[in-house]
Amino acid sequence: MTRLLLAILATAVAILLPAGPAFAHAGDTTSVSHYRVAVTGLSAPLDGLSVRVVEGGARLELSNTSGRTIEILGYSGEPHLEVRPDGTWENVNSPATYVNQTRTGGTAVPPAANPTSAPAWRRVSDDTTVRWHDQRTQWNEAPWTGDRPHRLREWVVPLRDQVRTFDIQGTLDYQPPPRAWAWWTGAAVLGAAVTLLTTRWPRSAGPVAVAAGLTTLGYVVAGALDGGGWAGVPIVAGLLACAAAYRPPPFYLTLAGFVLAAFAGFGSADVFFAAVVPSAGPGWFARLAVATAIGAGAGLALTGILRLRAAVPSPPPAPIPA
Structure with missing residues (x-):
């Protein structure tokens, strides 16, 4: 013994x-909620590219083993994250970099972060899998209540492969x-x-x-x-x-x-x-x-x-x- x-x-x-x-x-990520986030698919599937919801709906996870560079676009269509064959990079000039710091709205956006500025890439990982908060998938309005499930909205997160754009598609539902x-x-x-x-x-x-x-x-x-x-x-x-x-x-x-x-x-x-x-x-x-x-x-x-x-x-x- x-x-x-x-x-x-x-x-x-x-x-x-x-x-x-x-x-x-x-506590910022793995919390309970009344809102179910689900990925329904990609508007243009690509071999080696997959997306799922993780951490109780707090983040999206994108895995890229396609050998291509995939950009995750921010809220104004600017490059936000870039998943390359050699790792993941973050655009410090994208306001989404700061907005997405937490599930509920992130940190203050510095004046230098402008969606019209040229991207300034900073390597954040050697991995080709990235997780991030995305406010487009979250419910940040007045709390929904009730005793029945309710479809709040459908959402999209745009991606780019060179000059081709396509979307992550999903849904947001209230669950009693x-x-x-x-x-x-x-x-x-x-x-x-x-x-x-x-x-x-x-x-x-x-x-x-x-x-x-x-x-x-x-x-x-x-x-x-x-x-x-x-x-x-x-x-x-x-x-x-x-x-x-x-x-x-x-x-x-x-x-x-x-x-x-x-x-x-x-x-x-x-x-x-x-x-x-x-x-x-x-x-x-x-x-x-x-x-x-x-x-x-x-x-x-x-x-x-x-x-x-x-x-x-x-x-x-x-x-x-x-």
Whole structure:
């Protein structure tokens, strides 16, 4: 068990330390929303050129292995990004370079940035895949509300291949929020059920912890497939829960359950309140994973606490006075 705990600790350090700076900016991109962005295709398909939506709709991702130079045009038709066979370049004279810094509107555009100026290219990556915010795909007006889906608009982002222009085509839809109360209720019921199950059948704690840990790790993988990167803290929480299969002492069970509920569960509970989540696959899986982490984690932590109390020896009876 000591070796197992050391291995998990080493894994946590290896995951969290390199990822620290990247996660400091994650809130800008991998957030939940009520607006579903979808790419429907290219107006003129090109072999080796593909586009998809990533990070819960926050960015577009263009991959260019065609061997040709593809320009992504800005809001006035000026060159904004250029994906060449040797990497990606950014036009510092394009206002879109500054507007697209964040999902909600970017930074102030300097006076020197003018769409009529000659492009001034700055290399930003050696990769032929680029991600960027694009305000044409976002809903930046008054928040839409309602209990029914609604098509807000269709959008296009223009591209250029030498003198030929074509478009990325897509849609923007409003999606009503899920019933958050139902997911909170499910998490509470699961917590009570796990506590009762693991108290009545102590050996069931291991399989329950493994199931909850694997569900959390599956949610992490789904987030990575959506382009959000590898979430280090939920990975550690999932691994800690899976390690409970080795019949750990009550303190470890308490710790694993608390970390799972707090960091993989409550830390991601915003998925209960929005229809679009930064995760590949259906939104219900993300909500199920978070509800499982909350309910099973809390149940395992409570079971560990009860076992710790049961392990404390009772004080000797007070002597009877003569």
